[in-house]
Amino acid sequence: MAEKVFPISQEQLEKIIEKYPTPFHIYDEKAIRANLRRFKKAFDWAPEFREYFAVKALPNPRILQIVSEEGAGADCSSLPELVLADASGIHGEKIMLTSNDTPADEFQKAIELGAIINLDDISHIEYLEKNAGLPKVMSFRYNPGNLIEGNDIIGKPEEAKYGLTKEQMFEAYKIAMEKGVKRFGLHTMVISNETRLEGLLLNARIVFTLAAEISKQLGIKFEFINLGGGIGIPYRPEDTAVDLEALGEGVHKLYDEILVPAGLTNTAIAYESGRAITGPYGYLVSTVLHEKKTYKDYIGLDACMANLMRPAMYGSYHHMIIMGKENAPCDHVYDITGSLCENNDKFAIDRKMPKIDIGDRIVIFDTGAHGHAMGFNYNGKLRSAELLLREDGTVELIRRAETIEDYFATLYYDGSVLKK
Numbered sequence: 001m002a003e004k005v006f007p008i009s010q011e012q013l014e015k016i017i018e019k020y021p022t023p024f025h026i027y028d029e030k031a032i033r034a035n036l037r038r039f040k041k042a043f044d045w046a047p048e049f050r051e052y053f054a055v056k057a058l059p060n061p062r063i064l065q066i067v068s069e070e071g072a073g074a075d076c077s078s079l080p081e082l083v084l085a086d087a088s089g090i091h092g093e094k095i096m097l098t099s100n101d102t103p104a105d106e107f108q109k110a111i112e113l114g115a116i117i118n119l120d121d122i123s124h125i126e127y128l129e130k131n132a133g134l135p136k137v138m139s140f141r142y143n144p145g146n147l148i149e150g151n152d153i154i155g156k157p158e159e160a161k162y163g164l165t166k167e168q169m170f171e172a173y174k175i176a177m178e179k180g181v182k183r184f185g186l187h188t189m190v191i192s193n194e195t196r197l198e199g200l201l202l203n204a205r206i207v208f209t210l211a212a213e214i215s216k217q218l219g220i221k222f223e224f225i226n227l228g229g230g231i232g233i234p235y236r237p238e239d240t241a242v243d244l245e246a247l248g249e250g251v252h253k254l255y256d257e258i259l260v261p262a263g264l265t266n267t268a269i270a271y272e273s274g275r276a277i278t279g280p281y282g283y284l285v286s287t288v289l290h291e292k293k294t295y296k297d298y299i300g301l302d303a304c305m306a307n308l309m310r311p312a313m314y315g316s317y318h319h320m321i322i323m324g325k326e327n328a329p330c331d332h333v334y335d336i337t338g339s340l341c342e343n344n345d346k347f348a349i350d351r352k353m354p355k356i357d358i359g360d361r362i363v364i365f366d367t368g369a370h371g372h373a374m375g376f377n378y379n380g381k382l383r384s385a386e387l388l389l390r391e392d393g394t395v396e397l398i399r400r401a402e403t404i405e406d407y408f409a410t411l412y413y414d415g416s417v418l419k420k
């Protein structure tokens with residue numbers, strides 16, 4: 001069972017709302033720091049442990065500053081994310097570029113910053129060399145394809161657009177070595193929001209096994225093995241959180257079983273987790289605007305899927321509470337909606353909740369990763385503010401809410417007529 005507790009009292013929340021109107025996301029600094037420390041500690045057996053925080057999960061410089069103070073680097077998937085990481089104080093090989101269908105300017109920026117480049121395809125070696133030059137450290141993303149073992153866990157990697165086939169992996173490292181690259185890592189990510197230990201360990205087994213084979217054949221001493229992101233979080237109260245200590249122990253056993261006999265005794269363990277780092281420590285706070293009773297009971301919020309897309313896009317469950325009614329009986333059933341002209345703009349469907357009244361504050365849990373970041377402006381909706389609940393209990397605005405001026409900023413428009 002995952003405990004779902006909002007770290008802010010009703011009284012404090014009302015004070016925050018006086019200054020920062022809803023909707024907004026608020027992130028819990030103390031919990032993010034504690035979580036990163038725990039993650040690191042679970043791998044303290046490794047020669048080195050690295051977390052390259054997946055910037056796409058929560059691309060805010062203040063958050064990047066916090067994770068970097070806790071020793072993490074940044075995993076970037078675009079040019080703006082590279083710039084953001086660098087501007088947030090994460091430099092050089094603390095930055096990883098894990099991108100796909102990569103444009104030249106992204107590679108150029110990664111080279112300029114001295115980042116590690118993780119290539120998604122064998123053809124990118126030549127493209128990278130031609131357009132940006134080769135980096136000091138590179139890795140390749142492995143797609144294991146049609147595996148017999150564990151298909152219920154990893155689905156069908158052969159259908160995924162990411163990564164290189166096994167044969168291509170050997171060939172790619174050979175080409176890179178011939179071109180003079182000397183320092184290598186290896187990457188895979190065949191899981192997503194995986195909370196089962198067996199799934200997380202299967203991911204490690206797959207990539208460790210390949211690393212041992214490549215090392216034997218090509219003599220590469222991998223500097224790091226990157227187990228990707230994809231560590232899941234308990235979105236539902238009845239879900240079980242990943243036991244990070246058990247994960248650390250399990251990966252340790254695999255390390256000793258597969259890498260050590262292959263002579264890979266000094267290889268760092270890396271992750272590029274996003275969700276598992278900040279996901280549970282973000283909350284979308286919103287106010288009930290309307291109640292509508294037709295064939296169903298609808299509760300309309302001042303937030304919509306532009307603030308949190310996961311429920312509409314993936315049908316994902318996000319837990320929610322009504323402030324002040326945490327212990328009230330869940331004897332009503334509602335669809336909790338946003339205002340987008342899309343019928344899937346629903347944070348919850350047929351959710352059992354206490355009686356909801358207009359003006360209630362609804363807190364939606366687990367929005368700290370792939371939440372605000374996935375926002376968009378469809379229907380002219382403006383993205384909300386982001387706040388940080390600091391360790392000392394004070395609140396800091398770390399991104400203001402968008403304004404109408406922001407919405408028009410990319411248009412040739414002077415406020416009344418379109419500019420020529």
Ligand SMILES: Cc1ncc(COP(=O)(O)O)c(C=O)c1O
Nearest residue numbers: 054098229230231272273274275
């Ligand atoms: C390449 C890559 N790395 C890391 C992540 C982060 O995944 P998660 O937030 O689930 O850990 C993603 C997520 O989309 C990804 O595509």
